[in-house]
Amino acid sequence: MAATGLRMGVVGGSIAGCAMAVAGLRAGADVTVYERSSGALQDRGLGIVIPPALHERLVATGYLDAAMPTAPVVTRVWLTRGPGGRSAREFARQPSPVTPCNWGLLWQALRTASAGASHHRGRPVTSVERAPSGGGAVVRTERSEDTYDIVVGADGHESLTRRVLAPDLRPTPAGYAVWRGTLPLEALADHRRPLELLRGAWVTIGFPGGHGIFYLIPRGDGAGPDDRLLAYAIYAPPPGGAAGEAGYVRQLAEEHFPREWAEIVARGEHTAMTCHPVADLHAPLAAEHPFLLAGDAAGVTRPHTASGAVKALQDALCLEEALRTSATAAGALRHYARERTPEGARLVELGRRLGRAQVELAPDWTAMDQGAVDAWCRTTLAGTSSYLYAD
Numbered sequence: 001m002a003a004t005g006l007r008m009g010v011v012g013g014s015i016a017g018c019a020m021a022v023a024g025l026r027a028g029a030d031v032t033v034y035e036r037s038s039g040a041l042q043d044r045g046l047g048i049v050i051p052p053a054l055h056e057r058l059v060a061t062g063y064l065d066a067a068m069p070t071a072p073v074v075t076r077v078w079l080t081r082g083p084g085g086r087s088a089r090e091f092a093r094q095p096s097p098v099t100p101c102n103w104g105l106l107w108q109a110l111r112t113a114s115a116g117a118s119h120h121r122g123r124p125v126t127s128v129e130r131a132p133s134g135g136g137a138v139v140r141t142e143r144s145e146d147t148y149d150i151v152v153g154a155d156g157h158e159s160l161t162r163r164v165l166a167p168d169l170r171p172t173p174a175g176y177a178v179w180r181g182t183l184p185l186e187a188l189a190d191h192r193r194p195l196e197l198l199r200g201a202w203v204t205i206g207f208p209g210g211h212g213i214f215y216l217i218p219r220g221d222g223a224g225p226d227d228r229l230l231a232y233a234i235y236a237p238p239p240g241g242a243a244g245e246a247g248y249v250r251q252l253a254e255e256h257f258p259r260e261w262a263e264i265v266a267r268g269e270h271t272a273m274t275c276h277p278v279a280d281l282h283a284p285l286a287a288e289h290p291f292l293l294a295g296d297a298a299g300v301t302r303p304h305t306a307s308g309a310v311k312a313l314q315d316a317l318c319l320e321e322a323l324r325t326s327a328t329a330a331g332a333l334r335h336y337a338r339e340r341t342p343e344g345a346r347l348v349e350l351g352r353r354l355g356r357a358q359v360e361l362a363p364d365w366t367a368m369d370q371g372a373v374d375a376w377c378r379t380t381l382a383g384t385s386s387y388l389y390a391d
Contacts, residue, residue: 009148016295016312017154018110021117023316027323031117038122047217047231049098051387069218075201080365088258092373137290159297171279177238179249181273183230206365207256210236287337289330299344302351
């Protein structure tokens with residue numbers, strides 16, 4: 001094992017950082033995690049989805065506890081506003097098994113699994129650089145300076161670690177935004193049909209120039225089938241071409257959604273709500289000894305791929321395998337780079353393709369039917385794979 005006796009520093013203690021810490025621990029490394037936030041992160045984040053097979057593998061290998069709540073569904077339902085009114089028209093239904101999760105609960109599970117690492121909270125990293133000896137890397141904070149055999153950059157889309165490997169890399173704006181929110185299940189109390197749909201499916205609502213995604217996630221503070229939150233992500237050009245206020249999503253819903261869905265979004269009891277411009281980037285190399293990039297530090301895809309957390313978790317599984325099967329740390333990082341660099345590039349291109357098809361060049365959703373959606377999906381994917389399009 002390359003990791004036997006190896007010192008691994010992880011910059012960032014979010015989902016990617018904790019997952020990479022678990023990978024290092026499982027391979028036998030001595031792991032230290034630097035997290036700039038001084039508090040726990042379980043109250044951050046919104047809804048995410050992961051492939052069921054990946055969830056099963058993570059449980060089987062000890063990354064996740066089987067008791068972590070999820071809200072699996074197996075079908076995708078496509079809706080739009082019916083012509084001449086505000087009723088919902090279902091125009092397609094596809095098999096699409098996903099395992100929705102609460103970001104905070106996922107982080108909490110990974111943080112528990114990485115308890116064997118040294119976690120430094122409230123210790124933002126100020127710089128990372130190659131060690132003068134050339135055999136490792138130095139991680140500096142305002143209070144410390146430590147040398148590691150491998151430094152994992154899991155420090156997000158503005159990664160300090162990535163600047164060492166790709167100092168000139170900048171995000172490519174998509175030209176539109178995504179509004180994300182979560183609502184208590186009570187928001188659906190007067191809307192029986194949407195609630196029935198969401199108990200077994202995730203829903204896409206198409207409208208001119210964009211679309212919205214809706215699904216249920218675990219709330220995490222209780223038990224039973226109603227311990228859920230409604231999560232959504234709505235994509236559209238922002239007002240005036242700039243990132244709009246979060247409240248703009250209510251205007252979009254009122255103008256374009258079927259009545260029941262617009263009323264749900266309009267409710268004021270959001271447990272969380274954010275808006276940010278969509279962009280992407282991809283590091284030309286996912287690892288170069290002694291540095292390795294994971295999660296958003298290695299690449300940011302447009303959220304249509306639902307691969308932010310998924311990619312970070314797959315990065316961790318790849319690192320563990322590389323450490324277990326390589327004779328040296330440098331060999332392990334070469335193994336990782338061979339696998340994860342092209343996968344990151346594939347996901348960025350897939351995200352751009354999905355964004356063009358669903359926002360920039362969105363079809364006339366009111367004219368779509370089952371056959372048109374199936375053909376549209378095949379054309380959009382163009383031979384590549386996405387777990388969101390299972391069939």
